[in-house]
Amino acid sequence: MRSHKGAVSYHAGKAAEGAVERLYEGGGRQIVARRWRGQAGEIDLIARDGAEIIFIEVKHSGTHARAAEHLRPRQMARIYATAAEFLDSEPAGQLTPARFDVALVDGQGLIEIVENAFAA
Secondary structure: OOOHHHHHHHHHHHHHHHHHHHHHHHOOOEEEEEEEEOOOOEEEEEEEEOOEEEEEEEEEOOOHHHHHHOOOHHHHHHHHHHHHHHHOOOOOHHHOOEEEEEEEEOOOOOEEEEOOHHHO
C-alpha cells in the first residue's frame, strides 16, 4: 500500500500528465499513447504531429526549476531506448521524424514545454 505522501505524489503526477495531454491536444496534436511501456522503461505521453512523433516526459514539482532537476541522464537514456522500441512499430521505423519534449509542471499547475529538450 502506498504511503500518504506517495499517493499524493502519484495523483499529482497523473493530474500533471492529464493537463499536459490537454495542452498538446489543444495545439492540434494527437495523443497516441499514455504511459507507454517497453522493455527499457516507460514514456509518459506520445503524440503525433503529422509524420513526427513527440515523446513527452512530464515532470512535476513545486517550481519548474525543481521539476527540471528530476530528469537525470540515466532516465534520459531509458527514454531513448524505450522510444527506439516504439519507433520500431512505425512504418518508417527508426527513420521516423521524432523529438523529445519535457513538460515541466509547477505547484500551481502552470506548464512549461521544453521542445526538443534532449538535443541540448
